[in-house]
Amino acid sequence: MLHDRFFIGNQWAKPATDAQFTIKNASTGETVGTTAEAGTADIDAAVIAARSAFDEGEWPRLAPSERARIMRRFAEELRKRAPLTAEAVSTQNGMPISISGAFEGDVAPNILDYYADLADEMVLEDVRPSQFGTETFVQRLPVGVVAAIIPWNFPVNLSLVKLGPAMAAGCTMVIKPSPGTVLDSYVMAEAALAAGVPAGVLNWVPADREVGQYLIEHPGIDKVAFTGSTAAGRKIAARCGELLRPVTLELGGKSAAILLEDTDLDTFTQGIPTACLLNNGQTCYLGTRILAPKSRYDEIVEAVAGFVGALKVGDAMDPETHVGPLASEEHRARVERYIEIGKTEGRLVTGGRRPGASQGGWFVEPTVFADVDNGATIAREEIFGPVLSIIAYEGEEQAIEIANDSDFGLGGSVWSQDKAHAKAVAEKVHTGSIGLNGYVISVGSPFGGIKQSGMGREFGPEAMNAYQTYKSIFAMN
Ligand code: NAD
Numbered sequence: 001m002l003h004d005r006f007f008i009g010n011q012w013a014k015p016a017t018d019a020q021f022t023i024k025n026a027s028t029g030e031t032v033g034t035t036a037e038a039g040t041a042d043i044d045a046a047v048i049a050a051r052s053a054f055d056e057g058e059w060p061r062l063a064p065s066e067r068a069r070i071m072r073r074f075a076e077e078l079r080k081r082a083p084l085t086a087e088a089v090s091t092q093n094g095m096p097i098s099i100s101g102a103f104e105g106d107v108a109p110n111i112l113d114y115y116a117d118l119a120d121e122m123v124l125e126d127v128r129p130s131q132f133g134t135e136t137f138v139q140r141l142p143v144g145v146v147a148a149i150i151p152w153n154f155p156v157n158l159s160l161v162k163l164g165p166a167m168a169a170g171c172t173m174v175i176k177p178s179p180g181t182v183l184d185s186y187v188m189a190e191a192a193l194a195a196g197v198p199a200g201v202l203n204w205v206p207a208d209r210e211v212g213q214y215l216i217e218h219p220g221i222d223k224v225a226f227t228g229s230t231a232a233g234r235k236i237a238a239r240c241g242e243l244l245r246p247v248t249l250e251l252g253g254k255s256a257a258i259l260l261e262d263t264d265l266d267t268f269t270q271g272i273p274t275a276c277l278l279n280n281g282q283t284c285y286l287g288t289r290i291l292a293p294k295s296r297y298d299e300i301v302e303a304v305a306g307f308v309g310a311l312k313v314g315d316a317m318d319p320e321t322h323v324g325p326l327a328s329e330e331h332r333a334r335v336e337r338y339i340e341i342g343k344t345e346g347r348l349v350t351g352g353r354r355p356g357a358s359q360g361g362w363f364v365e366p367t368v369f370a371d372v373d374n375g376a377t378i379a380r381e382e383i384f385g386p387v388l389s390i391i392a393y394e395g396e397e398q399a400i401e402i403a404n405d406s407d408f409g410l411g412g413s414v415w416s417q418d419k420a421h422a423k424a425v426a427e428k429v430h431t432g433s434i435g436l437n438g439y440v441i442s443v444g445s446p447f448g449g450i451k452q453s454g455m456g457r458e459f460g461p462e463a464m465n466a467y468q469t470y471k472s473i474f475a476m477n
Helices: 040-055 064-080 082-093 097-107 110-120 155-169 183-195 209-217 230-243 265-275 294-309 329-345 396-404 419-426 461-467
Strands: 006-008 011-013 020-024 031-036 125-129 135-142 145-149 172-176 202-204 223-227 247-250 255-259 287-293 347-350 367-370 387-393 413-415 468-475
Touching: 006 040, 006 183, 020 082, 040 145, 040 172, 040 202, 040 209, 064 082, 064 110, 064 155, 064 183, 082 097, 082 155, 082 183, 097 155, 110 155, 110 461, 135 155, 145 155, 145 209, 155 172, 155 183, 155 223, 155 461, 172 209, 183 202, 209 230, 223 230, 223 461, 230 247, 255 265, 255 396, 265 294, 265 413, 287 294, 287 396, 294 347, 294 367, 294 387, 329 367, 329 387, 387 396, 396 419, 413 419, 461 468
Parallel strands: 145 172, 145 223, 172 202, 223 247, 255 287, 255 413, 287 387, 367 387
Antiparallel strands: 006 011, 006 202, 020 031, 125 135, 135 468, 347 367
16 A cells, blocks of 8 residues: 555555655544645546446446446455554544444444445346337446545545445446545555455545545536535535436435433433434534423533533544544634634534544533524534534424524434324424434435435445436337
């Protein structure tokens, strides 16, 4: 594995320029190394490799079950490297190692197995009768060369959830990791090489956003799969609109955790780490607006503040850590700006500062504001850090109204001892997904947003739609 190269056409390709990313440890602020940074010439080389693998190579022409076999080997090679992957992610973005070990290391490869199973069952052609008594052959074809743009928060999952359906469909890809998490992409590339994924099918070129924009506009690209902020997504969507290039957008969120009157507070507080604060708050679907009934408001504020205030903040590599540092100094500054705004908009009940023993890492204490109005900046904008707002409501209808009064519609949760009741409330929330008494994404179920949280779905069989196109052959006699 060579961090001064790119993975293009199954070769460790020499960069066209000397540009480099400096890789820092989020927990200490120390520089841990450098990696090559792609420029436009490197993107050209990666697109040429992916284009040639698609236009002339074996991959799109293999039987889907043969692609499935290679995908399962790729998953296996990733599993062998799970500790490396987890360490790479946690070093760079501050994700506690207990979370990266499970989510990014152990579980992420299952996504490839899931889409390998779908490839095994894939029907490439069916014959349909027409209204004139003739027949039509309907074919499912891979959409072509995919540009995948990856954010830094869950880089392995958010890569594999694009690679899985794209590979199953027979697409080839140019993958652009975020400068915020580059090291894990080398582990993925090494696993793909060891698994025998044919040359040019997967190409990794870490680059900044300007070069990323060059990639999504490249004439050799047929489809764009983007996960990241709503601001970047809007820009990419506009460009893809002009180019009439298919694009899926998985964007930001500001989801609501609705606590109904009969919520068991122990259940809720135990669910906070995954449903409201996962990865130090650096997760798109988190319920960062906690909606609490007025009748139980003080009790809820006390329980949430008590639980969040007792979480262990520390080095991402420490298995005991609940909340690690933020991904970068700039990101911490952004989160701290929101905390300052929050102090003018609500009542700070816990956190809000840098913890004493930060030792150069980009830490902020997990923070809870009470008495927040849903119109407040901290209730409307995505903070992407460990900052929760507790908003009071009177009556269930108002809770639903507040939950829906958001520019976003990505995740959320409803908490109640009566599951049927919680489900009935969940059905009224305008969102792409929602949890009952918790929130965990499932590989077999579609995930994605409505409103400013995006367009299209990842996970589940539904994700295949983005990577396949259809061709109808009308047989007249
Ligand atoms: P970001 O938008 O700054 O960057 C995401 C990726 O896009 C990076 O690789 C970046 O280099 C690239 N990029 C940015 N502008 C681009 C452009 N114009 N053309 C091409 N590439 C461009 O986001 P981030 O800070 O890396 O990630 C955090 C954001 O991602 C949050 O808003 C979060 O909610 C969102 N996110 C959404 C989901 C989801 O599934 N909906 C999942 C994870 C993260």
